[in-house]
Amino acid sequence: MKPPVCVICDVRFKPQEEGGVVNFAKRKADLEWDKKNIVEHPPYSEWFCGKHFDYAESLSNLTINIAMPKIKERFI
Numbered sequence: 001m002k003p004p005v006c007v008i009c010d011v012r013f014k015p016q017e018e019g020g021v022v023n024f025a026k027r028k029a030d031l032e033w034d035k036k037n038i039v040e041h042p043p044y045s046e047w048f049c050g051k052h053f054d055y056a057e058s059l060s061n062l063t064i065n066i067a068m069p070k071i072k073e074r075f076i
């Protein structure tokens with residue numbers, strides 16, 4: 001896994017206190033990735049700080065390539 005730095009605001013945070021990893025819906029390529037990799041950061045997950053986690057989590061039923069532009073649009 002990558003260190004806990006919010007993908008939206010670039011702030012490093014403590015996941016024991018706020019925010020966390022959002023796992024988005026998996027694309028076909030992500031399912032393939034899962035079979036091969038166990039230690040690297042999955043391509044369908046990102047860190048979000050406390051400010052951005054809830055909205056990101058609410059879109060986690062989408063795949064990351066669909067969800068990320070929506071999340072960025074809302075906060076940037």
Ligand SMILES: [Zn+2]
Binds near residue numbers: 010052
């Ligand atoms: Zn953030």
